[in-house]
Amino acid sequence: MKIALVHDYFSEFGGAERVLRVLSDMFPDAPIYTAFKVKGSLMDKSFADRTIHESFLAPILRIGKLYSPLRFLAPLVWRSFDFSEYDLVIASSSWYITRGFRVGKRTKVVCYCHTPPRYLYGYETSIDVMKYWPVKVYAAIVNHFLRMYDFSSAQKVDQFIANSEEVRARIQKFYRKEAVVIYPPIEVEKITKATENTQKQDFFLIVSRLVGGKGIEEAAEAANKLGFKLKVAGEAAGYSKVRDRVRDRGGNNLELLGRVNDDELYQLYACAKGFIALARNEDFGMTVVEAQAAGTPVIAYNGGGFRETVVDPSASSGQVPTGLLINDVSPEGLERALGKFEKIKWQKEEIQENAKRFSRENFEKKITKAVSEVMKG
Secondary structure (H helix, E strand, C coil), X not given: CCEEEEECCECCCCHHHHHHHHHXXXXXXXXXXXXXXXXXXXXXXXXXXXXXXXXCCHHHHCCCCCCCCCHHHHHHHXXXXXXXXXXXXXXXXCCCCCCCCXXXXXXXXXXXXXXXXXXXXXXXXXXXXXXXXXXXXXXXXXXXXXXXXXXXXXXXXXXXXXXXXXXXXXXXXXXXXXEEEXXXXXXXXXXXXXXXXXXXXXXXXXXXCECCCCCHHHHHHHHXXXXXXXXXXXXXCCCCCHHHHXXXXXXXHEEEEECCCHHHHHHHHHHCCEEEECCCCCCCCHHHHHHHXXXXXXXXXXXXXXXXXXXXXXXXXXXXXXXXXXXXXXXXXXXXXXXXXXXXCCCHHHHHHHHHHHEHHHHXXXXXXXXXXXXXC
16 A cells, blocks of 8 residues: 655654654655654654655744744645545644645545644643734634634545544544544553663652643642642743743742653653643543553543543542542642542552553554555445
8 A cells, every 4th residue: 555644743742743653663664744844853853764745835834933823824735735646644633633635536544633623622722822812813713714624624534533532522523523542552561661670759740841731830839839849851842931930839849850761751750659640631641651651650630531541549440540530730639639649559560551551552453453444445
């Protein structure tokens, strides 16, 4: 088969980009098409061994952060790509829509959807620019037309794959399309082996970009008030000023580590007393599963994909708990959660066993099966 991969754009390297890396490993001969790439970025370096094709608008979109205010150009970007000669196109789709390209009569389109664009459907986003009224007016106009494009381009997809039940429900709600759920690939075996002999230390860990909507500020404030040590791995992104606010709120109990490599990250997961993830309505949340692969219990917001990856003590399934799901992320709510957390005797092996459900091996098997079924149809 002649296969092409499509991805939003090449800039930051996060969960969606890790999924793309595995898809690229599965289909090493498939070129990758994208709106633009930032030369020298971590994403660019991570795919230096692959053939990357940018859109004709890349020189404009890669300037500063123009791709965001120029989001109305997304339909033009994707329409400029012609995949008529390909048998299969696999699109890795998130906030830049990443659909609506030209295809041939025999071309099948599979969309691995990380989420329908959050900014189009009222979900909290990482950077709050809507507080400025000129931006709000501009967004209201642009987003109206983008929602129409988002819906119409979704109808041309042969098979949607959602990264969680949460996202599957969004796809059905906003696109009226059915989707199969294939959880993102987590390097469970690699993490487990790398952290076999690691000893626990007295700190909690957050792994996230320093942006809004992730609950980092609330966790930092709680660390300062309650006196527990909190380490945050991740760097600031976009126009966000969250890093300064987090530093001010966390005081001496907070340590900002910036970006760390995978080996360092695995050790942090394993050494942490617990992992904290407070993002609202998270699409999936790969870091929560990575922490469990290292045997570390989780305190997570009771919403979004976290409900699918964390086993709370109140679960009726009879499974051994792997973390706590909480509704109140205020310092007072976290204080109650920490009190409960300390009373539970966490079982490392059971926590790691839960993580195996989301292994890279399972992802590859299910993607292969889904592709096979689409091509047969």
